[in-house]
Amino acid sequence: MMRLATALAATFLVLASPAAAHRGNSGLTVVEIDPATGVVAVTHRFYAHDVEPALTVLAPNEQPSLDDPEALAALQxxxxxxxxxxxxxxxxxxHLTGETLAGDNVRIDFAGERAAGPVSEVRVDQDFFSDxxxxxxxxxNVRVGDVTRTVLFRPGTQAQVMRFDR
Known part of the structure; x- marks a missing residue:
């Protein structure tokens, strides 16, 4: 009887884990700064099922779908x-450089430039979908050369500074 209860509990945990794996809403931004050229590349990645509900606020008169060009423009x-x-x-x-929409994966790319040269400090602020x-x-994740620093943002998080002095 104990083995059956243990097996049932293990089965429940295995079946429940995929549902529990993505309960919150999240995204990943990768910033790459090339000190030699001054190029700054920014990639935002999300799940479509996190983005599409936000489209009802970002583009209230459009379809809440990434297939709608106006809704996608509002997201960008x-x-x-x-x-x-x-x-x-x-x-x-x-400035916007492109997007990739593939199944549930959303990738929006931006780029900019700064003066070439060493990077000492990067300040990032973001507040996506707060409403x-x-x-x-x-x-x-901010990468300068071969060094990467990571910060997390949640609702109400203020701008964060990363230092790249060696």
Missing amino acids: AHLGERFRIDVDGVTVAL VHDDMEMQV
């Missing part, structure tokens, strides 16, 4: 407005 504008990066005290102006998901969590 939201990301462009709500992500800010300063490198050594200078704001980097970013939709109160549990949104964004991991932001």
